[in-house]
Amino acid sequence: MKNIGFLSFGHWSDTPYSATRSAADVLLQSIDLAVAAEELGADGAYYRVHHFARQLASPFPLLAAVGARTRRIEIGTGVIDMRYENPFYMVEDAGAADLISGGRLQLGISRGSPEQVIEGWRHFGYAPAAGESDADMGRRHGEQFFDLLAGKGFAQPNARPMFPNPPGLLRLEPHASGLRDRIWWGSASNATAVWAAQRGMNLQSSTLKQDESGEPLHIQQARQIRLYREAWAAAGHTRQPRVSVSRSIFAITNQTDRDYFGRGESGDHIGVIDNMRAVFGRTYADEPDRLIDQLRGDQAIAEADTLLLTVPNQLGVDHNAHVIESILTHVAPALGWR
Template sequence: MKKIGFLSFGFWHDGPGPVSSATEAYQQSLELAVGAEQIGLDGAWFRVHHFAQQIASPYPLLSAIGARTKTLEIGTGLVDLRYENPAMMAENASVADIMAGGRIQLGIGRGSPEQVIDGWQHFGYDYTEKEMENIARERGLEFLDLLRGKPFAEPNPRPMFPQKPGLLRLEPYVPKFRQRIWWGAGSQKTALWAAEHGMNLMSSTLVDHESEDPFHVQQAKQLRLYKQAWAEAGHDFEPRTLVTRSIIPIRNDKDLYHFGGRRNGEDSVGYFENYSNPTIFGRDYVGDVETLVKELKEDTAIQEADTLLLAIPNSLGVDYNLHLLEGVVKEIAPELGWK
């Protein structure tokens, strides 16, 4: 059995089209999540990017989805810690989790290259890209520590409201929310660090090109090393691992029109600016159901993970994306034993 969700970037584009404004992007994200639960998906996850026509502040959206659904996991993939204040983030995320009845799966990490140069400086953080490599991890650990609910703040001797004696913690405190925090890892080293600090593993849609093996083999190795490190660390709960794939079953002429040209995808290797290591991107899976079942059986990273996110083209609208998701959940997943 495998949990299956969708991952949306929440794009919108000015001008005519199914998603032509921020209002439509956020409202359709909510509608898509509700529809996904109805057709049997397990999760709705959203990318977070700043200075772009995409989902940015995720917490209101997560809360709204939580209020409209009952079983769906609601996640981020991922919140960019270069832009975040850990204390404010802990409050916002905990409120969203309460609104969702304990169903938030919060993915956090350093994030990917952004739309502007050193964008976090516009959020009040005067650090260089190099300094941010360590600061993002430090903020992640501070955030985890805050979620433990341990009192740490010295109380005002003349407070506005009555309070218990002793140090205070951030409120609201949600027990065990810490066990639903994920770290976005793009390398084996980062995956081991996530295991050491007790976070679930969200393996990136791209990873450092650390061998000549195909993307899925490199990613599967990352997941196995993570699980081994987790066992050695002795944490008191079972970890989860997640991978993301673009899986497009061609079932009608509209599918063929939109995606027929993307058949026979292959892994690709490239460089990001300011990244010293080459990065390998996983292939798309596009084809008829029978072909996709055969090809997906060979994807060792999907086999290794307990959760699979389906990257969706949200800019094509709610109905069409539900059609694509239903094709995977009802026609492909049963053939592979995922559901």
């Protein structure tokens, strides 16, 4: 059995064939797609975060709005770039969004990915400490955010506060109990997957990974997941971790699907991203029977408990709901995911 959700990058462009011509289109359609996915029986609505781009950027207003419009579906990110974040303020935003959703928030965070601008985090007021890289800063912000979610008091109360204080040191409010167990680290390497396990975060592994062996993505990713689980067990954490992988999967069930996705890629690609040699996963696109056979061989999907389907959001809510429904109806049962 697997949790199956969607992952939207939230693109918009004012072009003739785009159903998302503006930021308002993307935001409102992102909410509507989450509602539709919940009605179809999907388990999660996840959104990517990019700054200085015509894509979704500020996740918490969107997550809160989705939480208010839905009742069951998990709501998350994949991922928030922690180089841009104030961990203290983020705890407050995340706590509020989680409470609005009734405890359904699943936050994916990471040290960040290649940017639209040079050192964009500096414009947000952040800079690495002496001897740090920007990646180190992102991990430091991530650890601080994760620690603050425990809800322990740390701030000395004012002797003459505006409002009465509870006894002892004060914590950030609102506190969302249980949210700390629903934080995921987006990892592109084996080493950072182990790092996340040691600290007690869940694992998100996307459609690309550092090429550490020259093997296909799904084989390297499956090894990454096994290393993560081994490190989790060695760390002695008391709960079971969660692991997600992202995939571009399209079941071709009509002529429109064939027109959009009928030329699916048959293999992985190798490229350089952020000075890292990376393996990029293939697009799975075929008629359901052949698609099922192909997906049976994906070792990383087999290792993960959660599958995030990347959706082409610029095709609009109706077609993306159809993409999700096709997987849930024609593919997932045959593979034992449902």
